[in-house]
Amino acid sequence: MIMNFSDLGLNKQLLTAIEKAKYTKPYPIQIEAIPAFLNRKDILGIAPTGSGKTASYILPILQLLQGKKEHRSRNIPVLVLVPTRELAAQVAQVADNFSRFLERRIKTLAVFGGVSINPQMMKLNGTDILVATPGRLLDLLSKNALSISDVEILVLDEMDKVLNMGFREEVDQILADIPKNRQTILFSATQDETLEEVISSLLKDPKRISVKAAEVDMNLINQYAYRISAEKKGPLLRHIINSGDWSQILVFTSSIRTANNLVQKLVKNGIDALAFHGDKSQGARTEALARFKSGKTRVLVATDLAGRGIDIQFLPLVINFELPRSPKDYVHRVGRTGRAGATGEAISLITEEDLHHFKIIQKKMKKHVQLRSTDDLDL
The missing domain is CATH 3.40.50.300 (P-loop containing nucleotide triphosphate hydrolases)
Known part of the structure; x- marks a missing residue:
């Protein structure tokens, strides 16, 4: 069984960042998700908060972006959709921390409501990873501030919460603008009929990973x-x-x-x-x-x-x-x-x-x- 980050196919720069962050052993979800992600598989992860899922998609995203040229456009190659501004800021922070030693500079930007839209619009140029709440992303799209027509990797994090918060219509609007030929990663803490509908319409032959929540003693x-x-x-x-x-x-x-x-x-x-x-x-x-x-x-x-x-x-x-x-x-x-x-x-x-x-x-x-x-x- 794989027990170390060095066994997961990650490059030396990312392994250095992992070591500096004092991550010792990968979580079960990282052991399963990272190699599948690097092999460009769609992934369905049923995993609770605190299971290590953010690193399980951020690390392979950073590695895959290393093979691409830096760009100065507003065409976003990687989109991460999240339900709350808290999570958006947290995911962007994780991406920044792990990208510190990479040869190719990776620009991550978190956009969410509750703050002025103008500073976010001004920072969009050259963004590699956009972490967004659905409402704010639609606001930005309505102002032609960015394009998601070239998205190659789509991550839907805490999808059950996205649906519970009433964002289904917004998500459908966003998905209509994203190429169908893409890699899709979907994480959810729970799985029900509503989520099954989303899964069947979004994911192609996904790698299915299920991690149980740690039981409260x-x-x-x-x-x-x-x-x-x-x-x-x-x-x-x-x-x-x-x-x-x-x-x-x-x-x-x-x-x-x-x-x-x-x-x-x-x-x-x-x-x-x-x-x-x-x-x-x-x-x-x-x-x-x-x-x-x-x-x-x-x-x-x-x-x-x-x-x-x-x-x-x-x-x-x-x-x-x-x-x-x-x-x-x-x-x-x-x-x-x-x-x-x-x-x-x-x-x-x-x-x-x-x-x-x-x-x-x-x-x-x-x-x-x-x-x-x-x-x-x-x-």
């Missing part, structure tokens, strides 16, 4: 809940935060509005907190996550969609200020703690209206969560 997470009225949730949250010495606390809400209101109240009460959600600019989100990871900000209040990008190895406490809609999302939330063999805590604030839903969550995850009274707490 619920035994490493000390879970408990407080029964509380809706109006006392805020005071209870502040009491929990002030009662322990947790260095980092991740709080989940179900809406952007609640996240913003919560942060305002926490800050007003002397607790250092920042919000992390889709309505924040890319710069604000990057800064909030950096401050939280470094310990400069103690409390981060996130929504589920944004929270999927939070990966902290030793996060001590997760609080569900509001319950998520599905048991799967609950497991994903509490699974932010209790990682890498370290124990963690997860606390949920449960109102009378939440009780039935919370019982369903416990039944689905096959674990009882102690429900504590707040009568003795000074709120």
Whole structure:
């Protein structure tokens, strides 16, 4: 079995960049995807976030581009479509990191909404890899700022999320402008009937790769809940935060509005907190996550969609200020703690209206969560 990056057919410059990035062994998805990609196969990868999929397509893209001449046009040879600006920025960063030692300079550009379009338009010339959200790409195409009629490699990353976010029409519009004779790579965390339709229409005899998500070890997470009225949730949250010495606390809400209101109240009460959600600019989100990871900000209040990008190895406490809609999302939330063999805590604030839903969550995850009274707490 292949165990080293040097066995995957990558050139010396890329191997140097991999070594400098302190990547020691390839992930299973990289072992399967990289050689197939270099052999110009279409690929279908069913793989969760954190499985190493970004490097599994960026590394072979960089290698294949080495055989092409630099260009100064706005004709894009490689297009990577992603659902969120977070992921767009992250993919572009990975490409820049791995291309540092290459003989032929590779230009990667991330384009997404929520920021001015003009600076993005000005940077498009000579772009080799364009990482784009569907809406912003269509904006740029409508202004004739670039051409995708010569795309040779198309990557659709987190396609399930792209479809869930309602981008199907936008994706169909984009695909209509891309040559049919291309190499297509599609990654998704889940596979259902809707995705199967997309797969059959886009991929030609693909290499199929499936990587299971690492299971959350619920035994490493000390879970408990407080029964509380809706109006006392805020005071209870502040009491929990002030009662322990947790260095980092991740709080989940179900809406952007609640996240913003919560942060305002926490800050007003002397607790250092920042919000992390889709309505924040890319710069604000990057800064909030950096401050939280470094310990400069103690409390981060996130929504589920944004929270999927939070990966902290030793996060001590997760609080569900509001319950998520599905048991799967609950497991994903509490699974932010209790990682890498370290124990963690997860606390949920449960109102009378939440009780039935919370019982369903416990039944689905096959674990009882102690429900504590707040009568003795000074709120």
